[in-house]
Amino acid sequence: MSSSVATTRPSTFDRGMLLVLRRNWRTSGIVAVVVGWIVAYWIGRGHDTLVIGGSQTTNVHDWLLRQENSIQTASATGSNPILQVTNGFATGVNDVISFIQRMTTVADLPRPVPEIGWLGLIAIVAWVAYALAGFRSTILVVVTFLLFGYLGYWQDSLDLLNITFVAVAICAVVGIPIGITMGSSSIVSAVITPVLDVMQTLPSFVYLLPIVVVFGIGPAAAAIVTLIYAIPPIIRITAHGIRNVPESAIEATTSLGQTRWQLLRKVQLPMAKRTIIVGINQSVMAALSMATIAAFISGPGLGQPVIEALSSQRVGTAFVAGLGIVLMAIMLDRTTTAASEHSETVARAGRHDVRLNRVVLGVGAVVALVLVWVSRQYLSAARFPSSPDIGKPIQHKVDDIVNWIGIHLYSVTHAIQNQFTLRFLNPFQELLANTPWYVVGVAIIVLAALIGGTRAFVYTVLCLAGIYGLGLWNESMVTLTATLVATVVVMIIGLVVGVWIGRSMMADRVIRPLLDAGQVMPPLVYLIPILALFGANRFTAMLAGLIYAAPVVIKLVADGIRGVSATTVEAAESSGSSRMQIVRKVQLPMARGSLVLATNQGLLYVLSMLVIGGLVGAGGLGLEVYRGFTQSNLAGRGLAAGLSICLLGIMLDRITQGAARRSGGAASTSS
Amino acid sequence: MSRTGILARWGAAAFAAVLVLAGCGGGGIKNEKTGAKGSCGTLNMAINPWVGYESDAYVIGDLAKKKLGCTVDYKKLDEQVSWQGFASGTVDVVVENWGHQDLVKKYIDQQKVALDAGLTGNQGIIGWFVPPWMAKKYPDITNWKNLNKYASLFKTSESGGKGQLLDGDPSYVTNDEALVKNLHLNYKVVVGGSEAALIQSFRTAEQQKKPLLAYFYEPQWFFNEVHLVKVNLPKYTPGCDSDPAKVACDYPPYHLNKIVSKKFADSGSPAYKLIKNFHWTNQDQNTVSKYIAQGGMSPAAAAQKWINANQSKADAWLK
Numbered sequence: 001m002s003s004s005v006a007t008t009r010p011s012t013f014d015r016g017m018l019l020v021l022r023r024n025w026r027t028s029g030i031v032a033v034v035v036g037w038i039v040a041y042w043i044g045r046g047h048d049t050l051v052i053g054g055s056q057t058t059n060v061h062d063w064l065l066r067q068e069n070s071i072q073t074a075s076a077t078g079s080n081p082i083l084q085v086t087n088g089f090a091t092g093v094n095d096v097i098s099f100i101q102r103m104t105t106v107a108d109l110p111r112p113v114p115e116i117g118w119l120g121l122i123a124i125v126a127w128v129a130y131a132l133a134g135f136r137s138t139i140l141v142v143v144t145f146l147l148f149g150y151l152g153y154w155q156d157s158l159d160l161l162n163i164t165f166v167a168v169a170i171c172a173v174v175g176i177p178i179g180i181t182m183g184s185s186s187i188v189s190a191v192i193t194p195v196l197d198v199m200q201t202l203p204s205f206v207y208l209l210p211i212v213v214v215f216g217i218g219p220a221a222a223a224i225v226t227l228i229y230a231i232p233p234i235i236r237i238t239a240h241g242i243r244n245v246p247e248s249a250i251e252a253t254t255s256l257g258q259t260r261w262q263l264l265r266k267v268q269l270p271m272a273k274r275t276i277i278v279g280i281n282q283s284v285m286a287a288l289s290m291a292t293i294a295a296f297i298s299g300p301g302l303g304q305p306v307i308e309a310l311s312s313q314r315v316g317t318a319f320v321a322g323l324g325i326v327l328m329a330i331m332l333d334r335t336t337t338a339a340s341e342h343s344e345t346v347a348r349a350g351r352h353d354v355r356l357n358r359v360v361l362g363v364g365a366v367v368a369l370v371l372v373w374v375s376r377q378y379l380s381a382a383r384f385p386s387s388p389d390i391g392k393p394i395q396h397k398v399d400d401i402v403n404w405i406g407i408h409l410y411s412v413t414h415a416i417q418n419q420f421t422l423r424f425l426n427p428f429q430e431l432l433a434n435t436p437w438y439v440v441g442v443a444i445i446v447l448a449a450l451i452g453g454t455r456a457f458v459y460t461v462l463c464l465a466g467i468y469g470l471g472l473w474n475e476s477m478v479t480l481t482a483t484l485v486a487t488v489v490v491m492i493i494g495l496v497v498g499v500w501i502g503r504s505m506m507a508d509r510v511i512r513p514l515l516d517a518g519q520v521m522p523p524l525v526y527l528i529p530i531l532a533l534f535g536a537n538r539f540t541a542m543l544a545g546l547i548y549a550a551p552v553v554i555k556l557v558a559d560g561i562r563g564v565s566a567t568t569v570e571a572a573e574s575s576g577s578s579r580m581q582i583v584r585k586v587q588l589p590m591a592r593g594s595l596v597l598a599t600n601q602g603l604l605y606v607l608s609m610l611v612i613g614g615l616v617g618a619g620g621l622g623l624e625v626y627r628g629f630t631q632s633n634l635a636g637r638g639l640a641a642g643l644s645i646c647l648l649g650i651m652l653d654r655i656t657q658g659a660a661r662r663s664g665g666a667a668s669t670s671s
Numbered sequence: 672m673s674r675t676g677i678l679a680r681w682g683a684a685a686f687a688a689v690l691v692l693a694g695c696g697g698g699g700i701k702n703e704k705t706g707a708k709g710s711c712g713t714l715n716m717a718i719n720p721w722v723g724y725e726s727d728a729y730v731i732g733d734l735a736k737k738k739l740g741c742t743v744d745y746k747k748l749d750e751q752v753s754w755q756g757f758a759s760g761t762v763d764v765v766v767e768n769w770g771h772q773d774l775v776k777k778y779i780d781q782q783k784v785a786l787d788a789g790l791t792g793n794q795g796i797i798g799w800f801v802p803p804w805m806a807k808k809y810p811d812i813t814n815w816k817n818l819n820k821y822a823s824l825f826k827t828s829e830s831g832g833k834g835q836l837l838d839g840d841p842s843y844v845t846n847d848e849a850l851v852k853n854l855h856l857n858y859k860v861v862v863g864g865s866e867a868a869l870i871q872s873f874r875t876a877e878q879q880k881k882p883l884l885a886y887f888y889e890p891q892w893f894f895n896e897v898h899l900v901k902v903n904l905p906k907y908t909p910g911c912d913s914d915p916a917k918v919a920c921d922y923p924p925y926h927l928n929k930i931v932s933k934k935f936a937d938s939g940s941p942a943y944k945l946i947k948n949f950h951w952t953n954q955d956q957n958t959v960s961k962y963i964a965q966g967g968m969s970p971a972a973a974a975q976k977w978i979n980a981n982q983s984k985a986d987a988w989l990k
Contacts, residue, residue, distance in 0.1 A: 053852065055849065072758065212752060212756075212759065213759065216760065216761040217752065217761040217762060218761055296749075296752075297748070298746035304747060310865065311720045311721075311865040311866060312722070312866075312867045312964065406875075417828065421829070422828055531864065532871065535868075535872065536837075536861070536862070537828065537829045539828075615864055617863060623841060623862055629751075629842075631841070632754075632774060
């Protein structure tokens with residue numbers, strides 16, 4: 001760590017020295033492993049690489065396939081009681097969704113239009129937004145809804161909102177109790193945490209088909225797929241909220257002789273309320289990010305035009321529909337946040353304000369009702385007007401730009417893709433995928449131990465054993481290569497931009513909204529223009545992964561830089577350090593914990609994106625997963641690929657977390 | 672603090688109640704007359720991911736909707752998932768099926784949840800194609816025996832030192848991996864992603880005179896724009912493709928057909944008769960596909976345009 005800190009405090013100096021020594025020992029160990037690896041590559045390249053033919057399967061794959069088929073047969077005969085329950089559940093969910101659809105988006109036959117027209121619907125949501133989140137949210141909601149319509153996706157937008165609403169409602173009903181139990185019991189927590197890890201890292205394509213088997217194609221299945229991905233945040237954050245209720249508050253109430261239930265209801269839940277709302281907010285965001293995936297099993301909503309645009313390569317269409325998803329995400333994010341703050345503002349308001357608020361709500365309700373009535377009476381208030389259409393012009397403009405680039409800059413984009421692949425990706429992939437598997441395995445395990453410590457070592461051994469057993473070693477190494485290379489690039493970008501916006505408020509104000517938009521924009525949306533420009537290959541998939549991971553990495557780096565105390569920076573400035581020196585010698589080293597965390601997130605984000613990259617030539621596990629979804633005889637192999645991705649994710653996560661823990665510990669000794 | 676909360680809740684409840692009352696008041700918007708020929712109900716139509724399929728589906732769907740009063744629910748799905756939909760009862764019809772012997776066996780013969788509803792009249796061809804400029808410059812490339820001679824031309828960053836054979840959507844019917852292996856070709860199959868990706872690749876290859884060897888198929892509107900040339904693989908003989916791992920011959924000629932779910936066929940829906948009667952030519956399909964893919968029309972509008980121009984054909988299916 002920084003020597004200036006060590007010298008000012010002699011007592012920590014020795015430990016600091018020790019750390020430096022230990023770090024040097026580690027660094028030389030890492031170098032030795034890499035050198036040994038390269039030597040082994042030259043000797044044994046091309047041997048024992050565990051390449052598997054395009055349609056070959058192993059015993060494990062066949063076994064997995066049989067399991068999946070047996071579920072299918074059971075569901076076809078309708079004899080399995082569990083499947084009868086799930087069918088009942090699916091019917092229930094479908095009924096709710098189709099009820100909301102008939103109310104808002106589809107013709108409720110024999111009526112030619114939905115029960116409530118667009119004008120009435122906007123009036124209702126405006127009223128609800130005002131009641132729950134205040135005036136500013138009302139404006140945001142109304143403007144966003146109007147934009148949905150004017151972009152030309154009124155129905156798809158509302159369908160997506162509908163699915164998201166139902167999925168998040170189930171998430172809350174199921175997730176909050178689980179979160180509470182998890183927060184109060186460390187045993188439950190230990191059991192559930194790995195399950196949540198798997199739910200968040202297992203690629204959705206793996207469970208799309210089984211879910212279709214069990215829940216049928218359509219809204220219910222879409223809601224379930226969304227739910228699987230959206231429920232972990234709310235469980236985790238609720239548990240966190242319960243856990244963080246101050247010990248003193250709990251002791252005070254238990255000493256009063258309150259029961260467990262009273263404690264929960266009167267103390268823990270109210271005190272954790274804000275955190276739980278944050279959890280709901282996170283679940284909503286996760287649910288929206290599944291919009292395009294759900295469309296693969298015919299889930300209604302804005303995901304539909306996006307995947308349609310993917311298969312027809314219409315960049316403009318994808319862009320406009322994606323814009324709709326981003327708008328929805330911003331709206332839901334801001335309103336749920338505002339709602340949590342609003343409840344407190346109202347609580348603190350004086351009697352006069354309360355009365356005023358009541359009057360406004362009452363008048364608002366009457367106005368809304370009148371508008372609902374109007375929207376049932378007049379076709380113009382029932383069907384969203386088709387003009388002015390702002391979606392079409394945007395769509396054409398985007399298409400024109402991409403076409404122009406495609407024609408005029410083809411040789412440039414082609415050269416970029418080729419050079420990057422040949423110079424960086426291919427050599428690295430040679431090393432990982434074309435060296436004997438036992439060399440690669442041992443090398444990774446030793447590196448994991450050096451970088452991440454004992455726990456990381458154990459996890460890495462187990463994960464690699466699993467990957468070996470699942471029979472897709474070579475594919476896994478191809479995917480690992482792309483993940484590592486993309487993460488290196490994303491970290492470089494993250495450092496440059498993150499430091500910039502971490503140091504300049506101005507830059508932050510300009511860049512941060514872009515990052516927010518980048519985080520909610522469904523990856524398929526920017527995958528399409530990249531695909532159009534660079535063709536179907538690993539580079540395209542990597543670039544998409546990079547864009548997907550960049551916002552979160554940049555934000556974490558920026559937060560780390562900003563977290564360095566102002567006094568330290570001032571001290572360095574007064575001692576005459578240049579700006580570059582401050583960044584390099586003070587801010588970056590002190591933000592090391594954040595940098596490691598950023599790497600961790602970068603790796604996991606890139607990895608999850610490479611699965612979607614399977615659709616556009618990423619090869620490796622991503623392609624395997626998608627092929628398993630689409631070719632019946634390869635379903636077992638696809639499942640094995642999905643599990644391999646899971647294992648890769650867990651491995652990378654544990655290694656970087658180990659590194660974070662070490663750097664965190666080191667940071668605490670120097671402070 | 673909780674008083675306002677309660678108030679808001681009561682307000683919401685009252686609001687909902689009034690809403691229901693308003694709903695009962697009956698709208699001024701006239702109810703639509705139900706379908707011309709009685710009840711059709713909902714027709715769940717799978718939409719597989721290529722434009723030709725959309726053409727069939729939307730022409731049938733448009734007629735079912737306007738002439739038979741059906742509610743048509745288009746579900747964008749891959750082939751295998753659509754068949755799964757027959758079993759779970761969520762898909763009624765696949766309007767352009769390419770063989771799929773394994774799925775036929777599983778869902779028609781074993782589970783008996785689906786059945787063949789006759790040919791669409793379209794003749795399907797699958798094969799390997801090169802852009803016209805290549806066929807002109809290297810005339811003997813159309814014989815598979817010469818492919819290894821030209822392998823180096825097709826090298827890309829993705830093909831690992833071999834020639835690249837570009838494949839389409841991973842869900843498409845393909846023997847390409849086995850063919851490359853069994854014909855001892857020095858090529859690597861690289862998956863391109865979609866029909867549009869293939870078309871874009873061919874377009875660029877022809878414009879920029881870049882080499883390209885790729886999987887493609889007919890019926891296909893794009894042949895009107897760029898006349899791709901097929902590479903002849905060893906001739907297809909019946910049964911030569913029976914073992915998927917040992918295939919060393921060309922793809923069979925496909926007689927594309929329609930598959931419906933048993934439940935739908937037994938339901939007596941007038942749409943079933945329409946689907947059974949539906950029969951047209953490759954040229955018909957290509958016309959509609961071109962409206963969609965090149966003209967940028969919505970599939971429904973393209974279908975409508977074709978129907979208006981071919982009223983007599985459409986009427987014959989409705990009889």
